[in-house]
Amino acid sequence: MKITFIKPNMGLVAGRPYYDRGRMEPLTFAVLAGLLPADIECVLYDDRYERIPYSEVTDMVCINVEIYTARRSYEIADRYRRQGVKVVLGGFHVSMIPDEAAQHADCLMLGDAEEVFPQLVNDFAAGRLKNSYQGHFPPRLDGLRTRWDIFAGKSYLPLRLTQFSRGCPNHCRFCATGSLYQQTHCYRPPAEVAAELAEQPHDFVFFVDDNIVAQPDAAKELFRLLIPQKKRWIGQASLSFVDDAELMDLMKRSGCAGLVVGFESTSPENLKQMGKNCNMHLDSYAPVIEKIRDVGFQLWAAFLMGCDADDTASIKKTVQWAIDQKFCFAAFNILSPYPNTPIYGEMLEQNRLLYDKWWLDERYHFGDCVFRPARMTPDELTEICFWARRQFNHPVNIFKRAFDFKTNAKDLWSLATYFAYNPLFRRELFKKHGMVLGYQHK
Ligand code: B12
Ligand code: SF4
Incomplete structure (x- = not known):
């Protein structure tokens, strides 16, 4: 067959x-x-x-x-x-x-x-x-055998993708993972993941887990096993890991080079609307960012723009703040309600959605606002989000952000990665802005 x-x-x-x-x-x-x-x-x-x-x-x-x-x-x-x-x-x-x-x-x-x-x-x-x-949840994740050989002859970025855990204990109101996994989280036996990676020729690994530190003890077990492999890895994590010094130390020693972190917003009102409970207890991001800089992780900061407390001025301020933090990368995602998430239900109930199904609609372009924001017009939100991406990725700002000697410029490898991927992501953001979804159009 x-x-x-x-x-x-x-x-x-x-x-x-x-x-x-x-x-x-x-x-x-x-x-x-x-x-x-x-x-x-x-x-x-x-x-x-x-x-x-x-x-x-x-x-x-x-x-x-x-x-x-x-x-x-x-x-x-x-x-x-x-x-x-x-x-x-x-x-x-x-x-x-x-x-x-x-x-x-x-x-x-x-x-x-x-x-x-x-x-x-x-x-x-x-x-x-x-x-x-x-499918059952949580699925049995022991004894898996990932067949990376199906990628033979294909052309991808030079890093190996793998997954240690599934799901997330949080339930952010905009997130598909939060809705699908309903605050559950499970993981593969750490020894199996480590053994699988040991056989891989790649020395750069991306753990696609939504939240690799969701169960700290299990994550620690994995990181201990990775230390002797001397690989570099990147992953996604909620900010909870910053409170656990042992976890941070093991992340560093196991080769963590950088993390995707959902900051989402600097406004408590927005975080509340998003249900981003894992960030809400923080009075300010400054001390956590400082701790992360101290261990040298490069950050890919994710922001969600367009919640009810946002206006064009607040978005501009957030972008400047992100530039000042010298984040290695940042994603300025426009709030785009996914079906069957709480935020989609809220927008539907308030009659704020501009399309019946924006993801299938011929009029929709990648990067468009698909709902009525509280303090802007939809076009203003579309424009300011595109501006945010352009501004953060402006060549002058790429240059300025590079020189953080604790992170992006801490060694030659980090600096080379920074300058290899920033221009690539910049090109892609211009290329895909305004894309129409699907190939068949009237
Ligand atoms: C890694 C990742 C990326 C990587 C891409 C990696 C790659 N290979 O290209 C990057 C960072 C580039 C990325 C980009 C984006 N991503 Co992404 N990404 C993920 C993430 C974190 C992991 C995906 C993964 O590899 N999982 C591991 C595999 C093993 O699990 P899986 O795909 O879920 O598959 C399992 C089952 O679902 C099932 N299954 C899946 N497909 C099929 C098909 C068949 C036929 C069968 C039988 C079974 C089956 O079998 C698998 C084993 O159980 C997911 C979240 C998640 N938890 O999965 C988001 C996720 C898929 N991404 C998402 C989005 C929105 C994006 C972006 C649009 C973000 C943006 N605004 O730009 C972009 C563009 C994506 C695109 N299509 O081009 C959303 C999709 C939401 C939705 N409702 O569909 C997700 C779910 C994140 C989220 N929580 O909202 N992404
Ligand atoms: S912490 Fe991240 S993965 Fe978990 S529910 Fe929130 S946005 Fe989704």
Whole structure:
């Protein structure tokens, strides 16, 4: 049997597919392929830079669907189904809004696939594929065997992606993880993760966990095992780790080079609306940032712009603050309510959404505001968010931010990473701004 995995692209820029030069290996498929017996042939096509060979013979197509790729995913699914090929859709967006995805699939994979994907494939082989399969949570995550070999010959950034844990104990009101995992968190046996990484030739690893420090004792066990491997790693973490000196020390000794941290906003009112409880107890970000600088981690600071206390002046202030902190990278994301999150429900109830389903709407462009903000017009929010990205990534500011001798310029490797990725991300932000989602437009 042959299974074709597809990682869909987002859409078109000036009538042509958007090709992301900063793309990373799509870990999801290495995990899915690893759940299957070796005699099942698995191939991967990455629509983010490859053409999909629709005429190639295959038994089943499996597509990973996220909100920004939903429209393109459905186009691909519809085309395969017209050719008579069975299509399975899975991923966050499918689990959040299954009724929509069901219109484009023979079968839906809802939730985590570890315990059900082999059954799904068996049922397909026996001709009794069901309409949907519901993954259990927490899934059993021991004994996994990630099949990174499906990326052979593909072109991705030179870092290995892996995952130690799933879910998050927090429930931020805008976040799909918060809604899907309902404040639960589980992890793989640390020794298995360490053993798997020891076999990898890569000396740079990205842990895609939503919150790698969610269970500090387990994280410490993993970090202790990573120390002798002398790899560098990056990950995502909520700010709780700063209160645990032992954890911070182990992170550093195990090779932590940098972290994606959701600061989201400097306004307590906004943090309250977001339900960002893990940041709300902090009087100020200054002491935590200082502690993180002291251990030398480079920060990728994430901000969410457009909550009710934001106006153009407050956003400008936040951007200047981010520049002054000399963050290595920052994402200024515009608040974009995802279906079935509390913030989506709130906007719907208050009749503030501008589109029925913005992620499928032809009028929507990447970076557009999709709701009525409290203190700005939607266009003002769109403009100020694009300005925020341009300003933070302006060549003068890239240069200014580089010279933090505790982080970005602490050694040659950090400085080289800084100057390799800042211009790349800057180019991508201009390229993708205004992209339309999907390829087929009237
Ligand atoms: C790593 C990551 C990234 C990386 C990309 C990595 C890559 N390979 O390209 C970076 C940082 C670049 C990134 C970017 C973005 N991301 Co992102 N990302 C993630 C993150 C943290 C992990 C994804 C991952 O690899 N998981 C590990 C794998 C093993 O798990 P999984 O994908 O969930 O798959 C499991 C199941 O869902 C299931 N499954 C999944 N797909 C399928 C398909 C089939 C057929 C089957 C059977 C099963 C199945 O099987 C797997 C095993 O159980 C997720 C959050 C998360 N917890 O997953 C967000 C997440 C997917 N990202 C998200 C978003 C919004 C974005 C951005 C749009 C952000 C932005 N504003 O720019 C961009 C653009 C994404 C794009 N498509 O181009 C959202 C999507 C929300 C939604 N409702 O769809 C998420 C869920 C974050 C969140 N909490 O809101 N992202
Ligand atoms: S801490 Fe991060 S991953 Fe967890 S619910 Fe909040 S935004 Fe989502």
